[in-house]
Amino acid sequence: MTEAVIHPSAVIEDGAVIGPDCHIGPFCVIGPQVRLGRGVVLKSHVVLAGDTVIGDETAIFPFACIGEAPQDLKFRGENTRLEIGARNRIREYVTMNPGTGGGGGLTRVGDDGLFMAGSHVAHDCQIGDRVILVNNVAVAGHCVLEDDVIVGGLSGVHQFVRIGRGAMIGALSMVTADVIPHGLVQGPRAHLDGLNLVGLKRRGATRADIAALRDLLTALGSGSFREKARGAACNNVTPMQREVLDFILGPSDRSFLTPHPG
Structure with missing residues (x-):
């Protein structure tokens, strides 16, 4: 067990918990309720706020904003949480919001995910393991993405939608209804277009x-x-x-x- 490495320009508020072997890069800001597991890496200019837990060996890249208030007009500052699992890669400009009182109070992200630049996970979402959101994907509030889901770039997922395990969403799709496990979905107003054969294999x-x-x-x-x-x-x-x-x-x-x- 080794101590965390923290750049002198980083701002870590009293109460934050920094696990062993963490690397906190320059100009990061970490709020008082944030808890980092072992070996978390914040590259630089990362903002972590709210009641946010980040699992072991997750890496967060510059200008990501994780745990700030939900983009929900009904949110009134209630105490809600964001839980992010282990070994995730959260790339530049990603935003993830905590839950809301009306939506269960918890946003949860599983393990081993890849969240590419500019992607968004909204309040009260439940994201499984090994999920990939490609660049600029927007997942609205209360959605459920099960394990091994891939959402192609510039796609949007409507609030309350469920996407079943192993489904693939093609790029530039607008997903407005539930997607069955292992389905392949694509189109500006997306429709089911067979099975995700590559993912199944x-x-x-x-x-x-x-x-x-x-x-x-x-x-x-x-x-x-x-x-x-x-x-x-x-x-x-x-x-x-x-x-x-x-x-x-x-x-x-x-x-x-x-x-x-x-």
Whole structure:
């Protein structure tokens, strides 16, 4: 265990907790409720505010602003939190906000994520492990992004949307409804365009797994996913099919992105 290395120009307010082996670069500002785990690296000019916890070995690049007040007009300064897991890479100009009293009070980011330059995670979001937000992605409040989701550059995710595990959002997409696990979504007003085949193969899915998921998408068609999922759930299904069906039948007030008609 070694002491943290802190540049003399950094401002660390009383009460902040700096873990061992941290490197705090020049002109960083760390608020009094911030807690850094072991080996966190702040490159330079990073602002950390609010009740914010950052996990071990996360690296934050210049001009990121993490933990400042939510961009929500209903926020009245209530005590809310932002929790960021281990080994994340948070690049230049990224913003992440804590929760709000009306949204559960907690924004949570998992482990091993990559948040590229200019991306935004809004209040009360729940972000899984190994999530990638490409440059200038904006994720609005109350969204859920499950593990292994990739959101392409300059895309937007509407508030309260859920994106299932392993889904891929193409660049320049506007996601206004829920996305099934392992789905591939793209378009200015995005629609479901099949499966994220590259992601499935990277995570070890077999040909049989992929064929079963394709069969399920064909059975769901382009109509009411929930109605058709209830029928499909009664059949003998594979574990990956079950994951998709459970997601569709899970709690949500939003509709689903479906294949483009025709």
